[in-house]
Amino acid sequence: MPTPFIALDKLDKRYSDHHAVKSIDLDIEAGEFIAIMGPSGCGKSTTLRLIAGLDAPTGGDIRIGGDSMRGVPAFQRNTPMVWQSLALFPFLSVVENVAFPLRMQKVGAARRRARALEWLDRLGLAGMAERNIAQLSGGQRQRVAIARALVTEPSVLLLDEPLSALDAHLRVRMQTELSRLHRELGITFVYVTHAQSEAFALADRIVIMSEGRIQQVGRPQDVYRAPANAFVAEFMGMNNLVRGEVRGGSGGLLEIGSALGTFQVPAETPLPAGARGDFVIAADRITLARGADGPGISGTVLGLEFVGSTQTVFIETEGGAEFRVQKQQHEIEALDLVPGRRVTLSWDPRHAWLLPQAA
Amino acid sequence: MNGTLATRLSRLAQYGLLGALFVFLATPMLVIVVFSFDANRFPTIPWGGFSLEWHRAILADPMIRDAFLNSVLVGLGTAALATALGFAAAYLDFRHRFRFKLPFILLVAVPPAVPATILGMAMLAFLSRIGLFGRLETVMACHVAIATSFAMAIIRLRLNDLSRDLEPAAWNLGASPLSALLHVVIPFCRPALIASFFLSAAVSFDEFLIAWFVGGVHETLPVRILNLLQGQVNPKINAIGTVVLVISVALVLLAQRFTGVRAGRRPKPRSGE
Numbered sequence: 001m002p003t004p005f006i007a008l009d010k011l012d013k014r015y016s017d018h019h020a021v022k023s024i025d026l027d028i029e030a031g032e033f034i035a036i037m038g039p040s041g042c043g044k045s046t047t048l049r050l051i052a053g054l055d056a057p058t059g060g061d062i063r064i065g066g067d068s069m070r071g072v073p074a075f076q077r078n079t080p081m082v083w084q085s086l087a088l089f090p091f092l093s094v095v096e097n098v099a100f101p102l103r104m105q106k107v108g109a110a111r112r113r114a115r116a117l118e119w120l121d122r123l124g125l126a127g128m129a130e131r132n133i134a135q136l137s138g139g140q141r142q143r144v145a146i147a148r149a150l151v152t153e154p155s156v157l158l159l160d161e162p163l164s165a166l167d168a169h170l171r172v173r174m175q176t177e178l179s180r181l182h183r184e185l186g187i188t189f190v191y192v193t194h195a196q197s198e199a200f201a202l203a204d205r206i207v208i209m210s211e212g213r214i215q216q217v218g219r220p221q222d223v224y225r226a227p228a229n230a231f232v233a234e235f236m237g238m239n240n241l242v243r244g245e246v247r248g249g250s251g252g253l254l255e256i257g258s259a260l261g262t263f264q265v266p267a268e269t270p271l272p273a274g275a276r277g278d279f280v281i282a283a284d285r286i287t288l289a290r291g292a293d294g295p296g297i298s299g300t301v302l303g304l305e306f307v308g309s310t311q312t313v314f315i316e317t318e319g320g321a322e323f324r325v326q327k328q329q330h331e332i333e334a335l336d337l338v339p340g341r342r343v344t345l346s347w348d349p350r351h352a353w354l355l356p357q358a359a
Numbered sequence: 360m361n362g363t364l365a366t367r368l369s370r371l372a373q374y375g376l377l378g379a380l381f382v383f384l385a386t387p388m389l390v391i392v393v394f395s396f397d398a399n400r401f402p403t404i405p406w407g408g409f410s411l412e413w414h415r416a417i418l419a420d421p422m423i424r425d426a427f428l429n430s431v432l433v434g435l436g437t438a439a440l441a442t443a444l445g446f447a448a449a450y451l452d453f454r455h456r457f458r459f460k461l462p463f464i465l466l467v468a469v470p471p472a473v474p475a476t477i478l479g480m481a482m483l484a485f486l487s488r489i490g491l492f493g494r495l496e497t498v499m500a501c502h503v504a505i506a507t508s509f510a511m512a513i514i515r516l517r518l519n520d521l522s523r524d525l526e527p528a529a530w531n532l533g534a535s536p537l538s539a540l541l542h543v544v545i546p547f548c549r550p551a552l553i554a555s556f557f558l559s560a561a562v563s564f565d566e567f568l569i570a571w572f573v574g575g576v577h578e579t580l581p582v583r584i585l586n587l588l589q590g591q592v593n594p595k596i597n598a599i600g601t602v603v604l605v606i607s608v609a610l611v612l613l614a615q616r617f618t619g620v621r622a623g624r625r626p627k628p629r630s631g632e
Contacts (some may be wrong), residue, residue: 052531053530054527054530054531073530073535074527074530074531075530075531075532075533075534075535075536075538075539076533078533079531080531080532081528081531083524083528085522085524087522087524087525087527087528089525089529089543089546089547090547091546091547091549092546100529100532100534100542101532101533103542104529104532104533104534104538104542105533148532149532152532152533
């Protein structure tokens with residue numbers, strides 16, 4: 001296996017009042033687009049700051065390109081970051097902002113200006129060079145921040161919730177832009193976000209963090225379909241969690257008993273009866289039928305919510321649990337789903353995912 | 360229209376009061392300026408005709424020239440030192456957390472709040488004991504102690520507006536802590552630095568009591584004015600007063616021009632780290 005480009009080795013960060021990052025290990029390959037996700041306060045931004053050297057770890061090590069970063073100050077790392085606040089220099093013009101890192105590298109005035117202009121052009125900001133930062137729109141500022149971070153042609157770009165200040169329309173455009181830049185440059189992007197849509201649209205792999213620990217690392221679809229634990233399943237949103245206990249099983253299917261009834265769930269390795277058998281079923285894998293007397297779980301429609309071309313149906317089961325089911329508009333109409341309607345839920349056992357036991 | 364009349368009267372009264380206030384404040388200064396151009400030996404009415412005699416006289420008086428030069432030297436020195444120290448104190452407060460931070464800031468801020476007589480006597484006692492009494496540098500040092508407080512206040516106000524991310528962003532982009540200070544923090548503070556330079560110069564230029572206590576034979580302009588007054592009523596005083604007034608007002612106006620306190624802008628709340 002090749003040595004990873006960025007390796008976090010038992011990385012730990014303790015502040016006086018809380019333990020932000022708890023001994024995490026992570027390997028990031030060269031050229032990878034990796035997204036670190038999690039709710040606020042999960043340690044994702046701290047991890048990024050540790051990589052950039054803006055905070056000193058209280059334990060463990062970071063290696064970039066095989067070299068330990070222990071004792072290497074931020075300004076010698078060449079790990080430029082795009083800040084959530086953008087952190088553009090308000091007293092410098094657009095081109096001076098972009099040329100700033102080159103100025104710090106003592107590149108001559110003419111050369112650094114030429115390179116800054118090149119990058120502005122590349123990000124569609126030609127003609128804005130002499131403007132003040134205050135004269136730019138949000139999207140333009142964002143591009144200036146990206147150009148400024150890339151002007152030294154680093155081998156890694158760190159992004160800390162860079163799109164959170166933009167409106168939805170611009171956010172999608174900037175996602176496309178970032179994707180294009182990543183493809184063209186072939187460098188490593190480490191992207192911190194709390195927005196699932198951004199991480200799914202952009203990243204090769206995503207890292208889910210919670211309370212300073214990594215919960216799961218994997219390709220977006222794998223994390224979505226096969227969450228490692230209840231936290232990830234719930235964080236991903238469109239999953240229904242059923243808590244249960246293994247009753248028995250055969251032929252790769254476990255029999256799981258729960259408050260809602262008994263279910264068949266596929267499992268690679270058999271588990272002894274009595275073991276915990278929590279599983280999830282994705283919202284788009286559930287079949288709905290009218291009436292409460294078919295096979296499956298019966299419940300009552302609580303309400304509906306639009307999510308683009310599909311709708312999420314909220315259903316309360318007899319046992320009092322809440323299920324989310326995702327359906328196309330025409331299916332909703334065919335079933336005449338309105339609040340109060342009695343329905344039956346069922347799914348193909350192969351689509352249920354048994355949560356691996358927490359260590 | 361009852362309301363309109365009442366409003367008009369009220370407005371008239373307000374303008375009247377404001378006008379009276381300005382007249383009250385400005386008249387003594389105006390009198391000095393007017394009589395400095397009066398040909399009469401004593402400032403009396405009627406006006407004796409326009410004359411530059413007294414202005415010429417102060418130029419010819421070597422003691423006044425020396426005092427003026429001393430004031431300029433002390434003023435410029437104070438301005439430079441107080442601005443540098445005020446920036447250092449404000450930056451320390453902005454960038455670092457340390458024990459006794461509040462006492463430290465209070466220590467820098469407090470000198471102008473101490474009555475000048477007490478400050479002057481205390482400095483005189485202290486400086487004569489360590490053998491630094493009666494030098495121009497001593498006057499400057501004392502003025503620096505007072506002016507630094509104003510300089511720090513102005514610069515702190517500006518630093519409050521500096522995004523907490525800006526300096527780390529500079530480090531992240533390859534700037535050493537020193538380069539970040541020179542290329543990011545100082546350019547950001549430039550208006551405040553210029554303002555505090557002029558304000559410190561004005562504070563020093565106007566200050567009399569401490570300069571009188573610790574200056575010894577080195578007179579600054581305000582000290583020279585008092586010494587002239589003690590001798591006899593001298594028409595040169597009006598001329599000096601006019602010069603001092605013009606310089607002080609100019610310095611304060613320049614400082615105002617650069618403080619950059621714009622209406623309607625609230626400083627950003629400090630984000631917790």
